[in-house]
Amino acid sequence: MKLILKKGRSFRFKGYRFLPNKPVEVTNENDIYDLLQTGYVEEYRAKRIPLERALEEQDWKGEIIFFNPGGLGDNLLTFYVLDSLREERDLFDYRCIVAGFRNFVQNFTAYSEIEYKGVYLPHWEHYLKEKKENKDVKLLVHFKWGYFPEVIKDEFGFTKQIPIPETAKEAIQELKKGTVIETMASVFGIKKIRREIYLTWQEETWAKEMRKMDYIIFHIAENRHRRMKSWPLKRWERLAKMVEKLGKKIIQIGERGEPAIDQAINLQGIGARWLLVLLRGARALITTDSGIMHLAEGLGIPKIVLWGSTPAKSLGWHNDYTINISQKICNEACWNLGPYGYKCEKGRKKSCLDSITEEEVFEAIQELLKKERKRGNKIEVSIVIPFRNLFQMTMDCIESICNSERSVNFEIILVDNGSRRYPPSFRAAARKRGVIFIRNPENLGYPKAVNIGVKASKGKYILIMNNDVIVRERGFLKQLIDQERRRPGIIGLSGGIINKEGNFGGFTVSKFDYLEGWFLFMRREIYDKLGGLDEVFSPGYYEDTDFSFRARKAGIGLSIAKMDIEHLRSRTLEEEKENFHMEEVMKKNREIFLQRHADML
Known part of the structure; x- marks a missing residue:
């Protein structure tokens, strides 16, 4: 046998x-x-088959099982692999089951945008027994960090294991061939591993407010178990004094009970979601821990990562907002450290990270802040585009914007108003254009989605745009800025007349009462002064007319720009009709508008 x-x-x-x-x-x-x-x-009863073949089977519905992959860093890589796999393979009908220790399951559900069901280890065998007896579930994908890349088919389904060589020496040799991310992508047949962690609109707003504190995060992560894999506390203290001279506050994160430095605001033990907000609002992060590094990467946070004998080339991220600093005295694998990493087999008394000086790290901080200032100061216009589904139309809109403007620095903020699911290429293509995503779990309506996007924006000017707009006018943002300077106020591309019954009249450039909301350009001060779009008109209709009337009452001028910009009318409204009785909404909003602005009709 x-x-x-x-x-x-x-x-x-x-x-x-x-x-x-x-x-x-x-x-x-x-x-x-x-x-x-x-x-x-x-x-041994297993039959080895490729994962690709298993995923190509069309006659099953299943669950993706994750079994205790490891620490936070491993958890996050697991999230990114699963999210990428689901997008590329269109596996959105899966339920994702997590089995592991209590804190592992909590991490999984806290950081990933996918909904999971947690199964704690004591209940694991009982859970699998139930699944085996359930004839409706034909496939379980059991993901476990192990040693070999085969897919195992047993009585429970398929087991997928990530290859990690057995000895530390073999591991270092293997890692030098390529990054762990590349290896995982190759094993799973994924073209590109996406790393994206989303905040809710409320969390994005909180992060924006936190950013005003102008702080840098220190993740010290030093305790008796990690002493040989930590940067010495004395160096953190010296670095803190240097950072204070830059006028930056310091916030320290980590586990409760770890050593704290006097110069920092101590937020050790902060909850998972608040940690995301804290990271999102930071100017930069300094860490020695791969878990926090992967978390910051998913949020797009500038970071400095201090590396011991583990090669940064293999395990780190490499981009414009990441600086990797490696120690210089040891080539042995960190896996050779004793239990919990507090004893070095070579007898070294100090952490190899001690060879990294605070001056090196401080120079890296200055470099990151310099890059951020350049990037932040360039944003002149924030383009806010609410959307729901209609992904190709939205992408066409984004592409037309990017292809039509080169002289003005702008940001595009997409506010997802409860889309059902994303096609594999949409998020990746939008990210390449530097698009900022804000996701609402449900359709909150057009006015609220716009207000959420504006709150998260940074530009001096605001452009509200529908996702069914195609821009063909070269330099259109530069023209809008020039027109606004000549004639301050709100600029649109079409307007109309409204009579005392609340009915719309013909559109004309020479005379109009309001601007249509599919394209509105103004200074941020104007938007703030008017309090944004009134959410009483949600999900839509008359919010743009009300906005124009309130602007006129406040003495703010309205004007129209002549540009080659196409509006594919009604496509967005057709999508909205799925969820709302629009005739009833129009009637209700018309009555609100007439009562509010009867004196101007």
């Missing part, structure tokens, strides 16, 4: 040696019985 290792990294018994995923032939019946009684091995 063939037996295979059930738990642990290796097992020796009666002259037999078992390694992960390597079946061993045992012929003696007494030996078979004794081995099975240990609980470390089991009968």
